[in-house]
Amino acid sequence: MITLRPRLLLALLMLAFALPASAADPLPSWNEGAARQRLLDFVAEVTDPASASFVPPAERIAVFDNDGTLWSEQPAYFQLLFALDRVKALAPQHPEWKTEEPFASLLKGDVQGALAGGEHALMQIIMATHAGMTTEQFAEVVEAWLATARHPVSGRPYPEMVYRPMLELLAWLRANGFKTFIVSGGGIEFMRPWTQAVYGIPPEQVIGSSIETRYELRDGRPVLVRLPEIAFVDDKAGKPVGIHRHIGRRPILAFGNSDGDFEMLEWTTSGTGPRLGLLLHHDDGEREFAYDRKSHVGRLDRGLDEASRRGWQVVSMRSDWRTVYPPHASR
Amino acid sequence: MITLRPRLLLALLMLAFALPASAADPLPSWNEGAARQRLLDFVAEVTDPASASFVPPAERIAVFDNDGTLWSEQPAYFQLLFALDRVKALAPQHPEWKTEEPFASLLKGDVQGALAGGEHALMQIIMATHAGMTTEQFAEVVEAWLATARHPVSGRPYPEMVYRPMLELLAWLRANGFKTFIVSGGGIEFMRPWTQAVYGIPPEQVIGSSIETRYELRDGRPVLVRLPEIAFVDDKAGKPVGIHRHIGRRPILAFGNSDGDFEMLEWTTSGTGPRLGLLLHHDDGEREFAYDRKSHVGRLDRGLDEASRRGWQVVSMRSDWRTVYPPHASR
Secondary structure (H helix, E strand, C coil), X not given: CHHHCCCHHHHHHHHHHCCCCCCCCCCCCECCCHHHHHHHHHHHHHHCCCCCCCCCHHHCEXXXXXXXXXXXXXXXXXXHHHHHHHHHHHHHHCHHHHCCCCHHHHHCCCHHHHHCCHHHHHHHHHHHHHCXXXXXXHHHHHHHHHHHCECCCCCCEHHHCECHHHHHHHHHHHHCCCEEEEEEEEEHHHHHHHHHHHHXXXXXXXXEEEEEEEEEEECCEEEEEEEEEEEXXXXXXXXXXXXXXHCCCCCCEEEECCHHHHHHHHXXXXXXXXXXXXXXXXXXXXXXXXXXCCCCCCCCCHHHHHHHHHCCEEEEHHHHECXXXXXXXXX | CHHHCCCHHHHHHHHHHCCCCCCCCCCCXXXXXXXXXXXXXXXXXXXXXXXXXXXXXXXXXXXXXXXXXXXXXXXXXXXXXXXXXXXXXXXHHCHHHHCCCCHHHHHCCCHHHHHCCHHHHHHHHHHHHHCCCEHHHHHHHHHHHHHHCECCCCCCEHHHXXXXXXXXXXXXXHHCCCEEEEEEEEEHHHHCCCHXXXXXXXXXXXXXXXXXXXXXXXXXXXXXXXXXXXXXXXXCCHHHHHHHXXXXXXXXXXXXXXXXXXXXHHHHXXXXXXXXXXXXXXXXXXXXXXXXXXXXXXXXXXXXXXXXXXXXXEEEHHHHECCCCCCCCCC
């Protein structure tokens, strides 16, 4: 069971990221401005027992997209980079991949060519690297990758590619009685091994896309085997479905960054009582990456058009955030 | 949203069931004996920081079956009795049911005849009564039914058919840092409207069988529509799958009462470290119902055969429980 094994690297990262509690300023990495003020006002409003907008702690559900909202998602979703690394690692056990697409192109370093096969090629890569093992084995593979792999642009370990302002926001919401959930299009079992250490979010508060699993006995020992079959896609209109399935009540705060989060914000902010929807705008090519309407990864188009009319707060990475990433763990 | 509407009856029940905290005896409805002692020893062991068996609070996950473990399940699963009542209530909108089976038999009061159609007939009844409306509408229907329906044998409201010793156990585990979950073959949305009030278990800690839902806009307002299609069956080998899907880690305590809970106990107790599996044996025909190996509802056969060898604790309702139900709310 993964939670009982030592996770040294992640524990170290967690210590490095631990942020000093500050009664004076709960959000030190956020610049003064409309976004920060909306967050401060919203939390003050829902936690004040004298306010007409008071929300009991049990109903203070806050949901966060992961890729592009809590950590970076460029030059490609990190889970895709994980899958590509896994293809290389598994190649010796699959001699047939030398000639079979999309693996043959991948192994020659031609990612573009491999992905030319579209969704079918992508599914083949995902299933070859994510299925066919037990849930425990998969968690070990993810942890081992996170401990050694480095981001292709920054050279940092992936768990250091998280956004410091968001770590502050998560911790501050929890200090105010909120229960924080991840609602991601990414794989639920790709996230769960590390979300507690990195975000302070336990596995039972992580919602994501999933493949089917089957319970079986191996040498008399029960295991859950990961099958090459999609169980649930937690993206777009799937996000409210996933939220309802896992949480069973409507969040009061939703934070995303792409049109894949549109329905999550729509569902959250159309409930009665105080509601807050936020969209992170990646407009900071210097400190992170600049992309929105035309990006293949994390496209934000309709959200930008409709945010104002719907009362959603657009957060500018460039102007609303004082810092982007936490300091290196080694410092 | 259901959590924002007043739920007067359930609130009253909750008050009626509120149990006085007792440092001297956390389980006053449990008789002295092996079952009670195992529970006391297990909790003492995993919560003692000096013990080699200490378990950090985050990993103190306890899972409970619902039907027959937390509340009664005779003479039929209460959700089936709900469905039968719903057929009668919906009949005026469905004139075709007068001649269509299984509805025609049901409306004549012939439940046996209606269910003669087997699983197909049962599915027709479930889908006709559980699908074709929004999640909010369904929650309202469940709450209205619970507020008025009465158990056919005891004449009590269904939320009073819960087991007092189990309410004590749930509260005491939570007081010791456990997170309590329901893992039921019953419908997840049939349980969620009332589990917080009755068991102290919030909707996000309820796992059950489910039908598919679809996100859509109705007059510009987003809703989740319940579809006549099974999404997940949380029974037998489905229980470990559901646990993994929702919780993402293995429980350390599992409590069930039928062979439908066998794999849940097997999965729970085969993990490393301290583990406890328990099976409630319905051997009390005087205070509740007596049934086990030959029952159509809640059959317990293999579990009785293997409990001893597997180290699972069989709890005798007759000898281990001082009381079965809480006092009437009106008293």
